[in-house]
Structures are given as C-alpha cells and as structure tokens.
Amino acid sequence: MKKIIIGISAMLLLTGCNSKEEYQSNINKGLEAVAEDNFGKAEALFEIALEAKPKEESAKAYLEQVVYIQEAANAQEENNISDAIQALDKAISLKNGSKVISSKAETQKEEIQVLQENNDKFQVLLGEAKSLTKASKYEESIQKLDNLLAQDLTNFPTIRDEAEKLKEENNSAAKQKQEAEIAKQQEEAKIAAQKKAQAEKKAYDPYEWNPGVQAKFEQSMIDNEYVDSIDTIRYEQSGIYNNQGHYEVYGEFDGQEFRIVQVNVKTGDYHG
Numbered sequence: 001m002k003k004i005i006i007g008i009s010a011m012l013l014l015t016g017c018n019s020k021e022e023y024q025s026n027i028n029k030g031l032e033a034v035a036e037d038n039f040g041k042a043e044a045l046f047e048i049a050l051e052a053k054p055k056e057e058s059a060k061a062y063l064e065q066v067v068y069i070q071e072a073a074n075a076q077e078e079n080n081i082s083d084a085i086q087a088l089d090k091a092i093s094l095k096n097g098s099k100v101i102s103s104k105a106e107t108q109k110e111e112i113q114v115l116q117e118n119n120d121k122f123q124v125l126l127g128e129a130k131s132l133t134k135a136s137k138y139e140e141s142i143q144k145l146d147n148l149l150a151q152d153l154t155n156f157p158t159i160r161d162e163a164e165k166l167k168e169e170n171n172s173a174a175k176q177k178q179e180a181e182i183a184k185q186q187e188e189a190k191i192a193a194q195k196k197a198q199a200e201k202k203a204y205d206p207y208e209w210n211p212g213v214q215a216k217f218e219q220s221m222i223d224n225e226y227v228d229s230i231d232t233i234r235y236e237q238s239g240i241y242n243n244q245g246h247y248e249v250y251g252e253f254d255g256q257e258f259r260i261v262q263v264n265v266k267t268g269d270y271h272g
Contacts, residue, residue, distance in 0.1 A: 023052040027059060030066075034101050039066045039073075061096035068094075069105055072112075081116050085109055115155055122148060122159050129166060138174035142167055206265075207237060207245035213268040220270075226260045227251030238262055 030045035046063040053059060068091035075084035091097070091105035125148040132141035145167040153160035218230045227233055232252035239246050244266040251260050263270035 019052045023049045023056065023059070026052070027062070030062060031098065031100055034066065034098075034104055037104070039069050042066045043070070057096045058098075061094050062098050062101060065091040065094055065097050065101040065105065069101070069108065072105075072108065076112060081112060084112055088112070118151075119156060119159075122151065122153070122156055126159060126163055126166075129163070133166060133170055133173075136173075136177070138170040138177060142170045142174070145170070205245075206240045206243055207247075209265045210267075213265065217263055217268045217270065221249070221251060221260065226253065228253055228255075232257070 026045045026049035030042040030049065033039070033042035033045060043063060043066045046059055046066065049059045050056065050063065068087045072084040072087035072091070075081075075087060088105045088109040092102045092109070094102075125144055129141045129144035129148065132138075132144060145163050148163050149160065149167070153163075218233060221227050221233060222230060229252070234250040234257070235247040236250070237245065238248045244264055247263050247265060249260045249263055249270070250257055252258075261270040261272045
C-alpha cells in the first residue's frame, strides 16, 4: 500500500513538472512572437499556456495585452485613431502585464501619434490648396500641392491621390486661364490700336482747314472778283501732298460756274 501511494505521488509530481515546463515554454515562445511583432501567434501561445495554468494572472495579462494590440491595429486600419490609442493605453497599463509587450504597445502608440500629426499637417496643406483653387489662384495652389507631394505620403495614399488629382485640375485650369488672359490682352490691344488710329485720324485730317485759312482764302476770291459770292464757292478734293490736302475750287461769276484755282487747306496758297 505504501508503494502505491509513493507511485501516485511521483506521477503527480512529474505531471506538475511537465505542466510547469509546458507553461513556461509557451510563455517564452509567446514573448518571442511579440518581439517579432507576430501578435496573432503570441495570442495562441499564451492561450495554450493558460490551458496548462488557467489561474496564472501574468499569462492572462499577457494574453489581454496582445489582444488589445491587435484591436489597436484593426482600429488603425479603419482610421479610428482614438480607439487605437485607447486600446494601446490598456495594453500599456494592464496590471501584471509584460514590460516587453508594454514597450511594443508604447512604440506603436508613438508611431500612430506621429502618423496622426502628419495626417493633420497634410490635411491642412491640402485644405489650403483647395481654398486657393476655389479662389482661382491656381499657381499658388500648385505650389502648396508641390510642397505636400514632396512629403513622404507612403502611409497616406488617399491624400496623395487627391493632391495629384487636384494638381492636374489646377494645371488644366491655369492653362485655360492663361489662354483667356492672352486672348483678352490681344483683344484689348486691338481695341486700343483702333482707338488710337481713330484718335489720330480725328486729331489730324489733311482736308481740314487750318484755323482762319478758309475765310481768308474766300475773301481773297471776292476781292479778286473770281466769284460773285462766297455762297457760290464749291470745293472738290484734289489730292494730298506732303500730308496737306488740296481742293479744286469752283465758283460762279455772272451766273456761270468756272474752275477757279487749286488751294492748299493748310496754308491757303492757291494757284490757277
């Protein structure tokens, strides 16, 4: 009877040793998986360890930590940054947790915070570029977008794609605006040239009498008895010489019209 009791005790002791070794082995492997950022594998190994020692608080904490870290990863994929940080904070502060796992969680939290800061910064740049585009300030918007696209946007594909699309739209709009401005300038130059020509033509008419010349000439026609009356004088354009107009002058004398002289409207000189 004594031998049987000793045998049972030995079996229980051996089973306990095997259970302890299995537990510790899986805990160690789980921590190694954490070091490799393989949290799914770590979760499975900590669950196996708990099967060997269901009441072990540290194993429960390790398991919870890696679950929180995976929850944070899922939240980050869904762009729910606040939930991701909350999950990581739980992993960091969990009682009886592993310092190794906590350190991993802290590193991930820092990385997420940096990503969030960059996301906010890039969104501000993109927003400014959109506002400039809306105000038709295409060149200024393109400068903002070039600044944005010069950043590392590997983790921000949506922002990168939106910025590239907006830049392309800006380039097209800027080209159209430039073409419209050129056409407007050409039209304005054409109108200005026409106005200038009209003004110059109005300012100087080669057939327009210089002040006082016509009256003096017509009085001379009366004084020289070339015509009966000023009212009978008739003018026909004869030609322009040295940019000065000349008229053929006709008038009535004794009731008949005769060609009298040719007169320079600028000087009043005439000859018959």
